[in-house]
Amino acid sequence: MIYPRGLRAWHTYQNIIVAGLLLAAFAPAVSAQELSKLPYVPTPQVVVDEMLKLAGVTADDFVIDLGSGDGRIVITAAKQFKAKGLGVDIDGKLVALSNRNAKAEKVEDRVEFAERDMFKTEISKASVLTLYVLPDFMQKLRSKVLAELKPGTRVVAHDYPIDEWHPDRFVTLTVPEKMEANGTDKAYLYLWIVPAGVGxxxxxxxxxxxxxxxxxxxxxxxxxxxxxxxxxxxxxxxxxxxxxxxxxxxxxxxxxxxxxxxxxxxxxxxxxxxxxxxxxxxxxxxxxxxxxxxx
Ligand SMILES: C[S@@+](CC[C@H](N)C(=O)[O-])C[C@H]1O[C@@H](n2cnc3c(N)ncnc32)[C@H](O)[C@@H]1O
CATH class of the missing domain: 2.40.128.120 (Quinohemoprotein amine dehydrogenase alpha subunit, domain 2)
Known part of the structure; x- marks a missing residue:
C-alpha cells in the first residue's frame, strides 16, 4: 500500500470529523437507527458556490447531483457557469420543486431532474459529480463512482469523506447558517479526481x-x-x-x-x-x- 506520509494522521482526523458530524449533522431529522434513510438537509448556498468552485465547473461540464433535494447545486452550476446537469432524488415532491426552481431561474433547458434511486442512476455522463449524503451512502457509492466515472471526473462532497480514498483537496469553511440544521458551523468539502487504472x-x-x-x-x-x-x-x-x-x-x-x-x-x-x-x-x-x- 502506498500512502503519503501523514495519512495515518489524516485518517484519525477524518474519523473524528465523521464521528462528530454523524452525531450532529442530521440530528434534527434522523435517529441513529434511521441512518441509512437519507433526510433532506439542503447545502447552504454559500457552500454550493464553494463546491462548484472547488470542482472548477465550466460551461463544458455536465454536473450530476445524487440526492439533489431542491435542485440548488445543479441549478447554480447552470446559472453561474452555464453548465448542463442532472439531479436525481428519491422524493418526487423535491423533484417537482427542483423543476419549478429551474424554470424560475430560467435554466430549464440545461438541467433535468428525475425521481430516481441514486444507486440505480447511470452516472458515466458526469464530468462533475456532487454529493451531500451520509457516510454509509458515501461508502456504498465508492465502487459505483470508481467503476462508472471516466478518469478525470471531479467528485465533490459536502461534509463526508470516502473511507480509504484520500481526497485530492480538502477545504474547511465556517458557515454560521449551518448551526441550526447541522449543530455545527463547519462545512467540510472534499474533491477527488477519478484516477485511471495504471496498475x-x-x-x-x-x-x-x-x-x-x-x-x-x-x-x-x-x-x-x-x-x-x-x-x-x-x-x-x-x-x-x-x-x-x-x-x-x-x-x-x-x-x-x-x-x-x-x-x-x-x-x-x-x-x-x-x-x-x-x-x-x-x-x-x-x-x-x-x-x-x-x-
Ligand atoms: C442531505 S440532502 C442533499 C440535497 C442536495 N444535494 C443539497 O446538497 O442541497 C439528501 C437528499 O438525498 C435524497 N435521497 C435519499 N435517498 C436517496 C436515494 N436512494 N436516491 C436518491 N435520492 C435520495 C433525499 O430525498 C434528500 O433530498
Missing part, C-alpha cells in the same frame, strides 16, 4: 535521442496514489516522482546523463505521451502498452 506492468517504447529504447515500467496503485519500478535490458532503472492525476501519468527516468520527464495519457491498456529533458531535444514520443494487469 500493472507496461512495455514502454521510447523514441530517445540516440536510439529507440524499450523499457519496462511496473506501477502499483491505490486510488490516485502510485509507485513505480522500472527496468532496461532486465536491469533496474531508477524511476522517480510517479504521479497520476485523472488519466495523466507522470514520472522521471534517467538514461545515461539525461533525466527525462515523462508524461502520458492513459487510455485503457495504452498510454501515449511525450518526454522532455532539460539538456536534450524534445518533446520525444513514447508509448506504453500494458502487458500484465496489477493492483
Amino acid at each position: 500493472g506492468t507496461w512495455r514502454v517504447d521510447f523514441d530517445a535521442e540516440e536510439r529507440s529504447e524499450e523499457l519496462v515500467v511496473t506501477f502499483s496503485q491505490r486510488y490516485q496514489m502510485i509507485d513505480a519500478v522500472a527496468e532496461r535490458m532486465r536491469r533496474p532503472l531508477p524511476i522517480q516522482n510517479p504521479t497520476l492525476t485523472g488519466a495523466m501519468v507522470k514520472f522521471s527516468i534517467t538514461l545515461g546523463t539525461r533525466q527525462y520527464q515523462f508524461s502520458g495519457r492513459v487510455d485503457g491498456d495504452k498510454i501515449e505521451g511525450t518526454a522532455t529533458s532539460p539538456s536534450g531535444k524534445g518533446p520525444l514520443k513514447w508509448r506504453g502498452t500494458r502487458v500484465a494487469k496489477g493492483s
Whole structure:
C-alpha cells in the first residue's frame, strides 16, 4: 500500500470529523437507527458556490447531483457557469420543486431532474459529480463512482469523506447558517479526481535521442496514489516522482546523463505521451502498452 506520509494522521482526523458530524449533522431529522434513510438537509448556498468552485465547473461540464433535494447545486452550476446537469432524488415532491426552481431561474433547458434511486442512476455522463449524503451512502457509492466515472471526473462532497480514498483537496469553511440544521458551523468539502487504472506492468517504447529504447515500467496503485519500478535490458532503472492525476501519468527516468520527464495519457491498456529533458531535444514520443494487469 502506498500512502503519503501523514495519512495515518489524516485518517484519525477524518474519523473524528465523521464521528462528530454523524452525531450532529442530521440530528434534527434522523435517529441513529434511521441512518441509512437519507433526510433532506439542503447545502447552504454559500457552500454550493464553494463546491462548484472547488470542482472548477465550466460551461463544458455536465454536473450530476445524487440526492439533489431542491435542485440548488445543479441549478447554480447552470446559472453561474452555464453548465448542463442532472439531479436525481428519491422524493418526487423535491423533484417537482427542483423543476419549478429551474424554470424560475430560467435554466430549464440545461438541467433535468428525475425521481430516481441514486444507486440505480447511470452516472458515466458526469464530468462533475456532487454529493451531500451520509457516510454509509458515501461508502456504498465508492465502487459505483470508481467503476462508472471516466478518469478525470471531479467528485465533490459536502461534509463526508470516502473511507480509504484520500481526497485530492480538502477545504474547511465556517458557515454560521449551518448551526441550526447541522449543530455545527463547519462545512467540510472534499474533491477527488477519478484516477485511471495504471496498475500493472507496461512495455514502454521510447523514441530517445540516440536510439529507440524499450523499457519496462511496473506501477502499483491505490486510488490516485502510485509507485513505480522500472527496468532496461532486465536491469533496474531508477524511476522517480510517479504521479497520476485523472488519466495523466507522470514520472522521471534517467538514461545515461539525461533525466527525462515523462508524461502520458492513459487510455485503457495504452498510454501515449511525450518526454522532455532539460539538456536534450524534445518533446520525444513514447508509448506504453500494458502487458500484465496489477493492483
Ligand atoms: C442531505 S440532502 C442533499 C440535497 C442536495 N444535494 C443539497 O446538497 O442541497 C439528501 C437528499 O438525498 C435524497 N435521497 C435519499 N435517498 C436517496 C436515494 N436512494 N436516491 C436518491 N435520492 C435520495 C433525499 O430525498 C434528500 O433530498
